[in-house]
Structures are given as C-alpha cells and as structure tokens.
Amino acid sequence: MSLVFKSVFLLCLLTLLSSNKVLGKTHVKITNTLEGGLDLTVHCKSKDDDIGVQYLHPNASFGFSFKPNFxxxxxxxxxxxxxxxFHWFDIYIENRDDKRCHECYWDVKKDGPCLTTSNDQSIDCYPWNDSLKVKN
Structure with missing residues (x-):
C-alpha cells in the first residue's frame, strides 16, 4: 500500500471513529414547564425501544440516552x-437533530416543546404533531 493511500485510509477511519455514529451517544432531557403548575405524563419510544411512562411534576425532568443507528x-x-x-411530538429525528444537538434539552409547554441545545443554547419551539396521526 502506498503511503498516500494509508494516510487517506487512516484519516477516514479517525473521522468515522470520532463521529457520533460510532462512539457517541445522544442524550435527551425532557422538562415539565407547563403553565399553571400541571403534572405531565410522558411516554417515549422508537421503532425498537420503549422508554416507558414517566410522571413529571412541575419543573421535574427525566432523560434517556441512545446511540443513533448507522x-x-x-x-x-x-x-x-x-x-x-393529549399531544405527541417527534422528540428526536436524526436528520433534523443530529447536527445540532447531542445533548437535546426539551421544555414542554402547552403550545408545544422547545429545544435548547447544549452547543449554542439556541431555542427552537415547535407546534405539536397532528393529533389525528398518532403513532402506535
């Protein structure tokens, strides 16, 4: 193997290993910031994983971690x-969230969830998903 090929191969391997796809985990934290001091019931899942039901009092949080698929x-x-x-929301969509947060902090409000990323502390608020298309 030529030295140039070995160098390019090593650079590609190091880039792949340092990416979130191979080594890193993504962390999601959800906080009940509902107006009026209401308790919140949250149930999160993916196609493969069910995080379970969580009961959050006002200002309480829970989190979960996962490794995004390849x-x-x-x-x-x-x-x-x-x-x-009753509402639902896609709390993590890889093609939307992978580049902007690996520590994804969500504040749940009556109008919808708001994302604060650890990278730049920007806040993006979203409306709830269409309740007529609830996923099973």
Whole structure:
C-alpha cells in the first residue's frame, strides 16, 4: 500500500471513529414547564425501544440516552398528557437533530416543546404533531 493511500485510509477511519455514529451517544432531557403548575405524563419510544411512562411534576425532568443507528434513521417520539390534553411530538429525528444537538434539552409547554441545545443554547419551539396521526 502506498503511503498516500494509508494516510487517506487512516484519516477516514479517525473521522468515522470520532463521529457520533460510532462512539457517541445522544442524550435527551425532557422538562415539565407547563403553565399553571400541571403534572405531565410522558411516554417515549422508537421503532425498537420503549422508554416507558414517566410522571413529571412541575419543573421535574427525566432523560434517556441512545446511540443513533448507522443508517441515519433514528427517531424517537413521545406522547404528552396533562389535564384535558393529549399531544405527541417527534422528540428526536436524526436528520433534523443530529447536527445540532447531542445533548437535546426539551421544555414542554402547552403550545408545544422547545429545544435548547447544549452547543449554542439556541431555542427552537415547535407546534405539536397532528393529533389525528398518532403513532402506535
């Protein structure tokens, strides 16, 4: 093997190993910031994993971690329920979130969830997903 080929191969291997796809985990933290001091019930899952039901009092949080799959298709969605309300949201979509957060902090409000990333502390708020298309 030529020295140039070995160098390129080593550079590619190091790049792959340092990426989130091989070594890193993504962490999601969800905090109940509902207006009015309401308790929140959260149930998160993916195609392969069920995180389980969590009961959050006002300002309480819970988190989970996962390793995104090699194919770039990792997706987690959560249902959110409080007094007289039920919503759901795709809490992690790899092609939306992979480049902007590996520590994804979500504040749940009545209007929808807001993402604060650890990288730049920017806040992006989203509306709830269409409740007529609830996933099973």
């Amino acid at each position: 194919f770039g298709t990792t997706q987690f969605y959560c249902s959110f329920q409080w007094k007289n309300a």
